[in-house]
Amino acid sequence: MKTFKYTGTRRQFLKSTAAASLVYSLLPRIASATEARVIKKTIPSSGERLSVIGLGTSRTFDVSDSADSISPLVEVIQAFFDRGGQLIDSSPMYGNAESVTGALLEQVKNRQGLFTATKVWTNGRDEGMAQMQRSMERMGVDTIDLMQIHNLRDWRVHIETLVDWKAQGKIRYIGITTSHGRYHKDLEKIMQQLPLDFVQFSYNITDRAAEQRLLPIARERGIATLINRPFQRGSLFRLVKSESLPGWAAEIDCASWGQFFLKFIASHPGVTCIIPATSKLKHMVDNMTAGYGRLPDERTRQHMIEYVEWL
Numbered sequence: 001m002k003t004f005k006y007t008g009t010r011r012q013f014l015k016s017t018a019a020a021s022l023v024y025s026l027l028p029r030i031a032s033a034t035e036a037r038v039i040k041k042t043i044p045s046s047g048e049r050l051s052v053i054g055l056g057t058s059r060t061f062d063v064s065d066s067a068d069s070i071s072p073l074v075e076v077i078q079a080f081f082d083r084g085g086q087l088i089d090s091s092p093m094y095g096n097a098e099s100v101t102g103a104l105l106e107q108v109k110n111r112q113g114l115f116t117a118t119k120v121w122t123n124g125r126d127e128g129m130a131q132m133q134r135s136m137e138r139m140g141v142d143t144i145d146l147m148q149i150h151n152l153r154d155w156r157v158h159i160e161t162l163v164d165w166k167a168q169g170k171i172r173y174i175g176i177t178t179s180h181g182r183y184h185k186d187l188e189k190i191m192q193q194l195p196l197d198f199v200q201f202s203y204n205i206t207d208r209a210a211e212q213r214l215l216p217i218a219r220e221r222g223i224a225t226l227i228n229r230p231f232q233r234g235s236l237f238r239l240v241k242s243e244s245l246p247g248w249a250a251e252i253d254c255a256s257w258g259q260f261f262l263k264f265i266a267s268h269p270g271v272t273c274i275i276p277a278t279s280k281l282k283h284m285v286d287n288m289t290a291g292y293g294r295l296p297d298e299r300t301r302q303h304m305i306e307y308v309e310w311l
């Protein structure tokens, strides 16, 4: 049988499943009790504070915009706002996701913290402007908080429009995205050159390439970071499918693997906001719970990596 030695000093009773379940059952109530306890990070270019757990919409919100398809998602997005969620990330690339987000936002209550993020994903100045205008209509807003250039596409052209639109107040922040470890070299150069408020890329406990250059450059240049694929598109759950959470995870207020993966990311000092995607209420509550309580320190982060590598 495999054994894993934890060198921490906390009490052993936290190893028991009963203790972990108790923590889990308490957290959502603690979460909804006071918004002040939501973990927030600062956007360096403005000083604005943003809840660390946001929401992705790729695939999960790409459903038909009929009432029947949308209604199961209303309680999912409501749970997001009820637990202090703010940033929702979409793209014209995600089929119906922008329109579905817009329809959901019409039905949701207490969305005052909403922070919209979407992308421009086409070639050409006029096409880009038309697409961004359409995104605003689809999402039902007059201003997009964060407009990002999707996968660096035609960035030399779109950056000029974005600077202009920011000056006009049509968007509040400018960003650029990549994922899956693609274009890191190009992105490094772009981060040094462009007037970016945000940069988005993949980072999770098994894909840590961003720790080498992207996260340090973002910190150095004062660029906020959005983290996509926090669960490696869900495959991290398959990795731990038959494994129980180590008891010491309760020391950082983790009662599920989802929270374990998200808290690992949230605790990196260069991370501003993580955007896990889900279509399920249970998973939304789970993910939002990661935005409360204690985060791992550097030593525990190393321990988390070793534990997952050992599985």
Ligand SMILES: NC(=O)c1ccc[n+]([C@@H]2O[C@H](COP(=O)([O-])OP(=O)(O)OC[C@H]3O[C@@H](n4cnc5c(N)ncnc54)[C@H](OP(=O)(O)O)[C@@H]3O)[C@@H](O)[C@H]2O)c1
Residues within 6 Å of the ligand: 055, 056, 057, 058, 059, 060, 089, 090, 150, 151, 177, 178, 179, 200, 227, 228, 229, 230, 231, 232, 233, 234, 237, 258, 275, 276, 277, 278, 279, 280, 282, 283, 284, 286, 287
């Ligand atoms: N280039 C880019 O700009 C780019 C590229 C990739 C992604 N993104 C953005 O990043 C977002 C997140 O990335 P992603 O959607 O690829 O992957 P992800 O968030 O790593 O994984 C999503 C998957 O995890 C499952 N899941 C979520 N929470 C869970 C939980 N607590 N327990 C168990 N399963 C859970 C979801 O299924 P259920 O629905 O069953 O919960 C879904 O299948 C995207 O939606 C998109 O907004 C941007």
